[in-house]
Amino acid sequence: MINFEHCIRCTICVENCPVFRVNADFPGPKQAGPDAQRFRMEKEKSVDKWVLLCSQCKRCNMACPCGVYPAEIILQAQQRYGLQHPRTLAHLLFANNYYLSALGSLTAPVANKVASTKIGKKIFHAMGITTYIPFPKFSFKTMKNEKKKKSKAVKKVAFFYGCFINFYRPDIGRKIIRLLESFNVDVVLPEQWCCGLPALGNGNLAIARYFAQKNAASLSNYIDAGYDVVYTCTSCGLCLLHDYPGILEISLAKKITENTYDLHEYIIGLIDDGYIEPQFTKVKRKIAYHIPCHLRALGIGYPAAKIMAMIPGLEYEIFDDTCCGLNGSYGFKKTNEETAVQLGTRAVSLIKKTGAENIMADCGSCRMQLGGLSGMDALDPAEIICESLGITEGK
Amino acid sequence: MGLIQHDVIIIGAGVAGLTAGSILVEKGYNVALIAKGEPTACLSTGCIDICSLDHDPLHGVSHLPDEHPYHLVSRAVIRESIEKFKESMVQMGFPYTGSPESNRYVLSALGTFKTTCLVPSTMAAAPQDEKDDLHIITFSGLKDFYPSYITARRKNASFSTYDASASTTMGLATNFEREDFLEKFLSWLEKLNIQEGKIAFPAVLGLESAATITQKIEERLRCKVFEIPTIPPSMPGRRLFNALKDYFRKKGGMIYWSWPVSGVEKTKKIIEAVTTPSEGRPKSLNAKVFILASGSFVGGGLTARRDTIVENIFNLPVFVPGQRDNWFDSDYFSLNHGIGKAGIIVDSSFRPKEADWENVFVCGGILAHTDVLKNGCGHGMALATGYAVAASCMGYIK
Known part of the structure; x- marks a missing residue:
């Protein structure tokens, strides 16, 4: 994956970098990726703090005409920097976003109230967390307490709903279950944890790998039992399909990637196979x-x-x-x-x-x-x- | 492979691919475009060169060697493709100036003239001779543009520097899209009390609304304003790419990004589908027809090995300009580099010659004998062949 020597310095990646557009402190994917890579020595401590400014949107990967993946080079540099330097509180908290959110959900009525008060905001700020948009509201009832319907359907889905749906918008998650059930699909909710992406994004490879291994083991059992894995959050999806076999080096990754679908990709597949013929009615929006x-x-x-x-x-x-x-x-x-x-x-x-x-x-x-x-x-x-x-x- | 997903799949998101795609979509075909990365059009000046061998580009085409792909299309088709392009750019708010009857100049960042044919409206006022007196505006910290190169060549030119707290073309263009920035900049510009007849900028006057920003500056300063293309990141190149791409999609075309082709499914003389690696489950897309518009070497359509050149998607036969010794002229600036002729030779319907496939059509920079730099036909050739290939495809599907 790391083929920085293929870079011809055309700067198409730079044109696509959203952070570079607005933040002069970030040197852009070309310099932070392939250019800097040749100076990153295995035995030397990393000094390139600006790699933390990369948001891992992957736009540079997509733009490159030469098959260099600047975002992957930077992602590795971020993990190295994270390992070698003391982490800020915000980085630590977000890497463990799963536990944080689980706690928030358990105490949702109180947590939401505190988060919306002035003092709550001050606490957020002190921890290095911004409040320019309201922090999402925790949901007391998560996906985990969903009861499973009995079904004899041919198509079987293990739904990877992701943290956002689980802790903040389980109503959408429940709608998706009803939707798939209406298509005569058997839906189960496998035991699951954070996909690991937030930990990667906060330079914490160990935590990311810990979550990934647990998920892979759980999902793998369902795949063996004939289930397709369906995700709805595209970032969870990218992590499962791209980072599990990539930087996280998960041994079961191949099985996961071969059997995992985006929700809408899956529905299109059902339509193409003639399994369903949904009768869409007018939506005036x-x-x-x-x-x-x-x-x-x-x-x-x-x-x-x-x-x-x-x-x-x-x-x-x-x-x-x-x-x-x-x-x-x-x-x-x-x-x-x-x-x-x-x-x-x-x-x-x-x-x-x-x-x-x-x-x-x-x-x-x-x-x-x-x-x-x-x-x-x-x-x-x-x-x-x-x-x-x-x-x-x-x- | 059951269901046919698309009528046409286009490989490559450059000028040729997007042109062919837009025409087919407008005619009601179900078209998907797949791309590994972004096209070299982004690196270009955004200007459309048709043929620089004569002041009249269409006349220049007749000076081209017989093998040049321009000879596969009629003058009428070249003209139509240009008209169509101009129309669509007006719709996208990025109008072009010029006609295929006469070439014109843009001022380069070195102060020299570059011959081209159509220019974005933001470059329309570029001087066509040495007479105009210019005032150039540059920005502190901008590494990719040195007005001294121009003032050293032109006696009647001077420059001023503005501190825009951004030092890259992308950062500056983003700033210009902000009304508060533009307002502040304009009042600074007014205070300069510029005496020269025209004001020149490096091409950073916005990204989405460059045409209106340029116009706004002209109206406020009551004098002609024009942009000078820069080295990449080139804003006019990106504007061109964005406009073509958005037009294609607006008409109903589907684009798959992150879709490098890794394999091909075929039966006898028909390509059935193309596949992309993806980490696990291989993904494939099928269609009745495939258009190869993957560009030349930089675009990723061709790869030069030590002693041969290969086409990367269908492994089509490639015209190789002799032994490696003939690929490059010893004089770098001579433009007589054999490598410029490398590419795919096609028949009159743009099917690759000496290949087995009847549902593959080829257009744009990957064609053989284009010699784009020597003949000054970049983008123009892509527009014309893209246009012609769309017609061939329609003939085939019917």
């Missing part, structure tokens, strides 16, 4: 479809857009050139606040120019950012599909 960077990086095209095209009455426009700027926990760190706000504001202003009524994005963190900065409703594509098919979280 004008939507700006913000493509999460990590969906782009997955290389599966934009499957939700294909479904949107089947829904009568729905108008949508695709935005895939703008990064929302939040990048999971990246933008929540005080050090990255300015970058995140500038990028988010730019993305929102382009969306507002189109006169769209709602924003749609596959990724919870994009929705949080764009919804928070625009004041518009930011929806998951699954919510629109459910609306069109008359599916609610209840039944």
Whole structure:
């Protein structure tokens, strides 16, 4: 994967780097990636603190015409830097986002209240966490207490719902279960943990690997029993498909990647196979479809857009050139606040120019950012599909 | 492989691929475009060279050697492809100036003239001779643009420097998109009290709204304003790419990014599908027709080995300009490098010659005998062959 010698210094990656656009302290993917790589000596302590400014949106990987993966080079440099230097509190907290969120959910009524008060915000700031958009509200009822329906369906799905759905928006998760059930698919919720991406993003390879191994073991059992793994968060998906076999070197990764699908990719597959013929009814909405960077990086095209095209009455426009700027926990760190706000504001202003009524994005963190900065409703594509098919979280 | 997913799959997101794609989508075909990375169009000046061998580019085409792919398309097709391109760029808010009847100049960052044909409206006011007096604006810390190169060549030119707290073309272009920045900059510019007739900028006047930003500066200063193309990161190149890509998608085309082709499924004389590696489950896309628009060496369509040249997707036969010794002229600036002729030789319908496939069509920089630098036909040749290939595809599918 690390083939920095292939770089011809054309700078196409630099043009695609959202952080480079707005933060002069970041030298861009070419310098932080292939250029600096030749100076990174195995035995020397890493000095390139600016690698931490990379948000791992992967846009440079996608843009490179020469097969260099600058983001991967930088990701490795970030892990090395993380290992060799004392970590800030924010980095530590976000690497362990899973436990933090689990705690937040357990104490949701109190935690949400505290988070929205002035003192709560001060505590956040003291920990190096920003509050320019409201911290997402913890949900008391997570996905774990979902009861499984008995089913004899041919198609079987192990649903990897991810932390965002689990701790903040289990209502969307429940809708997705109902949606798949309505397609005559047997849905189970395998035992699962954080995918590991937040830990990687905060330079903590060990924690990321710990989570990944646990997930891989759990998912692997379901795959052996004939289940397909379906994810809904595109960043979880990218981590499962790209980082498990890549930087995390998970031994069961091949099995996982061969059997894991994006939710909408999976639904399109059901339609193509003739397994279902969904009768979409009219949805009168004008939507700006913000493509999460990590969906782009997955290389599966934009499957939700294909479904949107089947829904009568729905108008949508695709935005895939703008990064929302939040990048999971990246933008929540005080050090990255300015970058995140500038990028988010730019993305929102382009969306507002189109006169769209709602924003749609596959990724919870994009929705949080764009919804928070625009004041518009930011929806998951699954919510629109459910609306069109008359599916609610209840039944 | 059951269901046919697409009518046409285009490999490569450059000028040729996107041009062919837009035409096919507009005609109602189901088109997907797959790309490994972004095209070399991003690195270009954004100007459309048709043919620089004569002041009249269409006349220049007749000076080209017989093997040049321009001879596979009629003058009418070249003209139509240019008209179509201009129309679509107007729709995308990035209009072009010029006509295929006469070439024009843009001022280069070295102060020399470069011959081209169509230029973005932001370069329309570039001087066409030595007469115009210029005032150049540059930005402190910008490493990729030195106005002294220009003032050393032109007597009637001077420059001023603005501190925009950004030192890259990308950072500056982002700043110019912000109204508060533009306003502050304009009031600084007004105070300079510029006496010269034209104001020149490195090409950093915005990304999405360059045409309106340039116009705004002209209106406020009441004098002509133009951009000078820079080395990459080149904003006009990116604007061109963005406009072509957004147009394609607006018309209903689908783009798959991060989709390097690793394999091909075929039966007899038909390519059935292309596959991409992906970490696990191989992903494949099938179609009735495949258009190869993967560019030449830098774009990734061709790879030069020690003594041969290969085409990377379908392993098509490649015209190799003799032994390696003939690939490069000893004089770097001579433009007589044999390597410029390398590529795929096609028949009159743009199918690769001496290949087994009947549903593959080839266009753009990967074609043989283009000699783009020598003949000054970059982008123009891509537009014309992309346009022609779309027609061939429609003929084949029908």
